[in-house]
Amino acid sequence: MSKLGCSCGHVIVDQTDSLPYKAELLRADREEMFYDRVEALFASMRIAMAEGRLSELVHEAYGSCLKEDDFFIEKLSSLTCELFTTMYECEACGRLWVQRPNDPHFISYSPDGGKPQRILSSE
Incomplete structure (x- = not known):
């Protein structure tokens, strides 16, 4: 989302990171599912690293377009997009x-x- 019109007439803009609103x-x-999937991701990476096949794991998921160093954050970002809901404060x-689950x-x-x-805001 880049812009959302509030009922009061204000336009909420989302075009950068670290927005306080x-x-x-x-x-x-969804909390248990999220932690279970993060734990499974760690386990698959740990096993792949121990067996020397992390590169293979990354290639299976993303082909040759992703570096091994970016694998975890990419998978975690995908999981966050799937299971989290966006909220804004005008x-x-x-x-x-509040975004409806599985709905734009x-x-x-x-x-x-x-x-x-x-x-x-965290401040």
């Missing part, structure tokens, strides 16, 4: 926009008082 949500019913009115659409929730609280 954006978060990724891991739903409780900087103008504080409305939360967002549902909004309005805060009491109608003011931004910066609840998605």
Whole structure:
């Protein structure tokens, strides 16, 4: 997503990293699946490295277009995209926009008082 129009008229822009009004949500019913898959990824990499076939594992998944050093982060990024949901907080009115699971659409929730609280920012 690059832009999302809020009900208040503000346009939420997502065209860079580390946005203070954006978060990724891991739903409780997907949490165990996420950790199981990360654990399986580590195990497959550990075994492949011990057997000297990490290069083969990378090639099976990505062909020759990916370096071994980038394999883990690429797989983790794919897993995150699959299991996490995007959230935005409107900087103008504080409305939360939560992406529906497996759907490109967002549902909004309005805060009491109608003011931004910066609840998605780590600061």
